Amino acid sequence: MSIYRTGIHQFPILRVALVISALISGTAYSQQDWVLPRTIDGHPDFQGVWANNSVTPLQRPEVFADREQLSAEEFEQLRVKAEQIASDDGDALFGDGFFNAVLSGEVQSYDPATGNYDSSWMVERQLENRTSLIVDPPDGRLPAMTEQASTRLMARMSERRERPADSYLDRPLQERCITYGMPYLLAGYNSYYQIVQSKDTVAIIQEMIHDVRVIPLDKDAHIDDKIRLWHGDSRGYWEGDTLVIETRNFSAESDFRGAAENRIFTERYTRTGPDILRYEFTVEDPTTWVSPWTAVLNYTRSEDPIYEYACHEGNYALEGILSGARTEERDRAGL
């Protein structure tokens, strides 16, 4: 699947970009000489390609306790370790993995049996001095799961252990090229978005498996409750210069960290400077978490185009996984 994709986001050397001042002082930056651009229809102009390549982990590592930011000294250590990891040319580090490796000083492979993609597949990551993407709860960590959700998750995990590859249905949705979930949070790997705006519609094009969310800007009712979707049904509206999008009607299979059809997902996009699109989202699902939670990502402007991620068309890996599992069965049976 993804290894068949080629593109300039995947440069042979992992470069660590140090966009320190721009990111840290994102808000302060905007106060100065920058003026929010507007579309031909007078809306705030969010158009262009945006990257989610921050190293900040979703949940705050416990070592930082209640601190939202790193000290200057810690940030310098982070920078030095990040450069070391980058120059070591080891296994690829997706999402939170990069920050965790910096913290522990150890690169842990995602696939110790065979090794994984190496770091040449990864884009440059951006260092921020934040300790978590989650801003609420204030401890920067996911709220506790409800008992019902924990039971559900345990059942699913044991099912996965018992049936790792009996059929394609046992494999994760990403491997099947169906969806990487909504929202797609994984930084550092095809984590690019392009926004195109018209008078009454916003298209958010996601490079990962070529998904487009076409969002009508009206506060009208959502579609019939009977229609359930992988990525839900979205309605957007402007609140001042912030684009607010509410999404519901998720399907029962549309897993997002253990939540599915009952979640209500609210996003707030705000441009805070020439190169930053602040992306805040809140997930609410009383059947999964004891309280709603909110995270903030700072998307950075990219000059690169979006590439076509033709996932399914080149998905030889899924055939390989399934036929490997069948071969193992035959071997075990002595056939």
Next chain:
Amino acid sequence: MTAKLQPLLNAFSLITLLITSSLAASADAQNIPRTADGKPDFNGIWQTIGSAHYDIEPHAARAAPLFQLGAFGAIPAGLGVVEGGSIPYHPAALAKKQDKQQNWLAEDPVVKCYMPGVPRANYMPFPFQIVQSPEHIAMSYEFASAMRIVYMNRPDFKAPVPSWMGHSLGSWEGDTLVIEVTEQMPDSWFDHAGNHHSAALRVVERYTHLSADAIMYEATIEDPEVFSRPWKLSMPLYRRLEPRMQLLEFKCVEFTEELIYGHLSKGADIAE
């Protein structure tokens, strides 16, 4: 260019201009929707009607590829959308088409849920939505979440890599949106009837409003490796007028997995 040719070309351009403007006039130029910057407004959800997705050439109705599907799977007749009725294949390419048509259910990439490519994506029996801004036009197709970005007024922007949906460069010719599509994968087809092309395919699309709610869609197809000359297909795109119409999901992959991977499931007979 020689000085002698110049007046001739000027005369030619003038004729083209006259034809273009007369076409525009027939499209009721005053009444078409326009964006805030005065360009024809193609925003909206569009769909073709007809059977071009089965076969772009004129064809009588024929039976379903699987008898179990009965009338539901039978292929409706169509007048054809190809100018002149026949696609000008080179002889070897025609033989290849006939062979593909014979085995279309097994070989058509769209049956396996691969992205349809252009122009086929525009006449799949699914709606697609245009989101138009001055610099980029997003075309989002319900079928298989296929999409493309049309880069406006950037004639020198080269395709970074070949792709299933191609590289779309747009420009305005009066009130007509012209899109040149290149660098498509050679594997996509034009329909279920085995009509095919090579990696050399170049498609020039023209979108012209017929009225506020209809667009005349034309595509000129060039591929010297497969066709003896350029040829053209055309059909109207109709606006989906249902109140609060919106695209839904047809994720598609999930409906083809048993077909593609079913033989690799536990207990399935494994072909040795």
